[in-house]
Amino acid sequence: MDLRQLAYLVAVAETGSFTAAARRHHVAQSAVSMAIARLEQRLELKLFERQERRVRITAEGEVLLGHARRLLLQAERAEQEMAELRSLVSGEVRIGIPFMLGSYFFPPILMAFKHRYPGLRIQVEEAGTRALLARMAQGELDLAILIASDLPAELVGERLVREEMVAVVGEDHPWRGRSAISLPEFFAEELALFRHGFYHREYMDQLAAEAGITPRIAFESNLIPLHKAVVRQGFAVTTLLRMAIEEDADLYAVPFSPPIHLDLCVAWRREDPLSRANRALRDFLLEQKG
Structure with missing residues (x-):
């Protein structure tokens, strides 16, 4: 017996008709009748x-x-599993990454993943947290790196890395060399901050509101190089993740007191099973977790 005969058997049993079974499989009724007759024989x-x-x-x-x-x-x-295996040869993964991580943390990781799975196409979207959440909800992304504490109920995530949020100053700033600064000290300075829609900005706005302080915002931009240039020239101070200035010899990280840490996770939709290719990327990222 073959699978075609068994499929016809199921269709006839479920429909109670050779004609209806033939319509289900888009074949002539005689083909179904002959297949069942041969099976009985x-x-x-x-x-x-x-x-x-x-x-x-x-x-x-x-x-x-x-x-x-x-x-x-x-x-x-079996067919589904074989298709998933093929997807690791020629499939696609779609991941959203916040700007700072896309520039300073993920490039070597994604290149290592590409080396392991050279046939996969990697589509990377860099955006603010709110935009990434919207793209996840719309199904435009399969994975995203998000703030663990900020996940909506429809997403599930697993912790990837913990990173410190620090104040960033230039060489001539009096905070250089300080072991820590308070939030009121920070908000009293001329600030360069991200625009609304970025978790980093919204979190700082929340901290300022809780302290009853109105921040003195001199520059608003989503361009990290502009933030750094403003700080270098002494026009303002900013706040970035520590990783963002590790290679900048003329910029200095000053921790907050108490320290501010963000837990970043790799997230996916709870009710939407990941393809084998996207599972491979998720698992690879978790192998690198800090």
Whole structure:
């Protein structure tokens, strides 16, 4: 017996008709009838009682029907797994990354992933947290790096890295060399901050509101190089993740007191199973967790 015969058997049993079974499989009714007849001949069993307007499965047919459904399901799963294996050769992954991580943390990790799976196409979207959340909700991204404490109920995440948020000053600033500064000290300075829509900005606004302080914002920009240039020239101070200035010899990180840490996670939609390719990327990222 072959899978085609078993599929016809299931269709006839479920529809009670050779004609309806043929329509389900887009074949002629004679093809279904002949396949069932050959199956009965091979097994030397009667599988259906042919009545005038209805076909009724026999007790022997019921036994085979259970096996047929299991075998067809196993065949479908095998095809799905083979398709997923092919996806690791020629599939696509779509991930959203916040600007700072995209510039300073992820490039070497993504290159290592590409080296492991050279056939995969990697689509990277850099944006603010709110934009990434919207793209995840719309199904435009499969994975995103987000603030763990900020995940909506429809997303699930696993912690990837903990990073410190620090004040950033230039060489001539009096805070250079300080072990820590308070939030009121920070908000009293001329500031360069991200625009609204970025978690980094919204978090600083929240801290200022909790302290009853109105920040003195001199520059608003989503361009990290502009933030750094403003700080170098002494026009303002800013706040970035510590990783963002590790390679800048003329910029200095000053911790907050108490310290501010952000837990970043790799997130995916709770009710939307990831493809094998996206699971491979998620698992690879978690191997690198800090």
